[in-house]
Amino acid sequence: MRKQTLSLAAVAAGAALALSACGGVQTTAGGGSDSGDYPTGSVNMPVGASAGGSSDLISRQVSRGLSEELGGSFPVINREGANGALAAAEVAKAEPDGSTISVQNASLFAITPLAVPEDQVTSIDDFDVVQGVSRDDYVLVASKGSGFDSIESFQDADGKVTYGTTGVGTGAQLACALTFNVNDTPAEAIPFDGGAPALTALLGDQVDTACLQVGEAIENIRSGKILPIVVFGPERVEFLPDVPTAQESGLDVEVAQYRFMTVPKGTPQDVKDSIAEAMQATFETSEYQDFNEQNNLTPMEISGDEVVTQLEEDKQRYADLVEEYGIDLGDAS
């Protein structure tokens, strides 16, 4: 009997080990740096968000593309926490040989610094940006019960307008806060833990308006359960052609979330070139393009240098606007 139970225990332990290996516990052999045959081992792709969110899905899609173009495996490892700062810190201190790469969010570098203490700010200077990926637009939506359908209609608001956001230090919060301040409408921010709870509250008429990512809101906009007011991108969103931009509605507000591929500072140029080329090849595939369309993502396949320029510009612009209107993102209480 003892023998039997022992082997049972061994099987259980073995199964546990095997399963956790699937969970992304990977040993990394390191990427090659002197030869052109990158990668030589498996390449870790930490992502600063939990499974299922758009950051995670984009990382997985890029990972698929990279392993098809370059061979080898690019396991995505969910390392959520602190708006992505934990994953960023891990990438920043990883060996700069291409064995750790990561798709990161613009908001971590341009918007989060406005809401967190100085010592928690993640700087883009710790990374080399390899390639832009895609843009995820924000949309201001109103519940049907609120009676709002355009920026002008906010003038008739009696009392404060409540707006749901997807959290503190997110682009959604910044976009909404700027809109109501620039438009001079008394409003109150109600932060939720992500897009789904904010959308739920809006559908149930718990809040008047909310700023959400287009992908989160689009199906309920199409079925007429919530009303889109403006989008916050530089131009109209392909998936919502009838919704004006904030600029068109007379508000100088432009906020977008975009993602890009980063590597630790000091990664050899040939490795970065291999990654960028493989990503561009991935962007050409119809599978990747379908993915963008399904998730309502607008391609933003610009070079790494252009990404950095845009980031610096956005960061400065947001900081100026926030100062001009006296907005404190870290004070929604």
Place this chain on the structure above:
Amino acid sequence: MDFSAFLDGFGVVTQPGNLLYCLIGVVVGMLIGVLPGLGPAATMAILLPVVYSAHDPVAAIIMLAGIYYGAQYGGTITSVLLRIPGEASSVVTVFDGFALAKQGKAGTALGIAAIGSFIGATISIIGLTLLGPLVAEFALDFGPPEYAALALLGVLLVATIGNGNTVKALAAAAIGLLLATVGSDSFTSADRFTFGSLNLEDGIDFVVVAMGLFGVGEILYNLEERHGKPHVPAAIANIWPSRKDLKEAGPAIGRGSFIGFVLGVLPGGGAVMASLAAYAAEKRVAKDPSRFGRGAIEGVAGPESANNAAATSSFIPLLTIGIPANASMAMLYAALLVVGVTPGPQLIDERPDLFWGVVNSMYIGNLILLLLSIPLVGIFVRILRVRPAILAPITALITILGVYTIRNSVFDIFLMIFFGVVGYLMKKFGFEPGPMVLAFVLGSLIESSFRRSMLIFEGDASGFVTRPISGTILAFVVLVIAFPLIKRALRRKTPDTDTTPETVQREDSLR
């Protein structure tokens, strides 16, 4: 409801390929459910590429759904046998489940849990089939004030859990509430008790606390005991639940299924509240409430039926209004996008084959799970015959791996060991870890919902009472507090001194 579309859905499921995917899904789900930490969401993320390559994307969706509800069955096994609950909604099962296992009735507990899970899930699917869109509307009426009131009720119910001492339970619950405040404040992003560590920025994960307090705490406690008396392997008297067990558990399964279906529709906290409420309901209904915490079969049957019913009804918000209620539903959302379907109000009209295919696969998937569970119970209970010297390190390994897989963090492992020591000390001084863990889960819900409500009310707290649903829940809260007090007051008027046996019993239960 379009009846022919519903029947066509069975046509979709019974295609051999789809049946195979359903089988793979539920088996994988059950296996990962056994291993705490690597939850269904992470597994679905790993298997998401299958959706691209499957011959039929509907089959892949059926498989992913199977992983989710299959995991609910697996989670019970570790809760009952090893005292490590993998999810917040199975914490309640630990109390009576583990007590039964210690008495050599692990087979009974697991058997009843499997049957209860099957019935709970099936009732919930029938509810989803008939009432789906209707119930979804109900979920939308739950705003922040309602969640705040519901979570407050939950914390009160927490005190009724365990085997007796209410003061100690409340003390543990208070510490749980405090633990929930660790991390960056989600309203102001100010740091609270993070000690400058980015690792604590997002607060502490439930699994870290639960694995530590329950799993590691129990191992440490047993180490001490082992030298005292020789280990007697728990005699496994009966593998199968007797007819008497079934009779006792029957009504509990019915009540649990109903509670689970209703509360499970609420995104965020629905499943935890369901298992808690089911447990509290059983204890209230029972003729002899003191059995609870010491191996009452209803204490397993109620919550297990409830959390499976809740898991099933959490599909409703996703399929009818396009809102993922939890991380696993978010993965399913992502998988549906890959198929080219955006979940939302139109799903049922646009893709009836997909909607009914997935819904009906759950009837069959749950049947497969029941058929699989019954023979597996016989195998799993043998784990208890393994000597502690072998079982303890394996349990420790499972908890460490489980905690590590949540976010690949070594810091979390040490944090779990810290909670293990806390759990050991608590057990030594007669505190139950259960109330602490559950209050910890409900704490952030209470806090954020309350603050959100106050923002919506513009600082006027009377809104809690004037809104119909939150007002009703609060009235219920008052009743729960007042009822025992009134009862005691009435009893004091009568000269009968029946309080003495009760106190004796209480002290008894502490030992």
